[in-house]
Amino acid sequence: MSSDCIFCKIANKELNTEFIYEDDKVVAFNDLSPQAPVHFLVIPKKHYSSMNDITSKEAFGDIFSAIPKIAEKLGIKEYRTVVNTGVSAGQTVFHIHVHVMSGREFTWPAG
Ligand code: 5GP
Ligand code: ZN
16 A cells, blocks of 8 residues: 555545445445546556566466456457556556447557
8 A cells, every 4th residue: 555646545445436346355446537438447456566577477377357347347348458557658547447448440550
């Protein structure tokens, strides 16, 4: 837990954010500023500032293995997943999160 981290506060249920999924390692919730009809974030409960801070396969497994379960629950089969790592890549919240977006066409390469 990092006391000044907004996503730690969310994971810790301090902000009353509604979870669309929770297990013992991760939570998922809708993005405050959705970029697609479906746009949620999957975060580990444990604080890692970015992808670069994750050293265990288990942490990646916990985060990514939750995604198809959530997708099934929401009834979505096609979706874009994005992890921004570092300021130049667009990271603004320094608690690792995977964006999952669906419900529209996506272009490639991402901008
Ligand atoms: P990043 O730019 O770091 O990849 O993504 C951070 C995301 O977190 C942004 O899409 C932003 O809209 C979202 N976000 C930031 N603060 C909050 C918040 O307090 N609640 C929710 N639900 N999303 C947030
Ligand atoms: Zn955090």
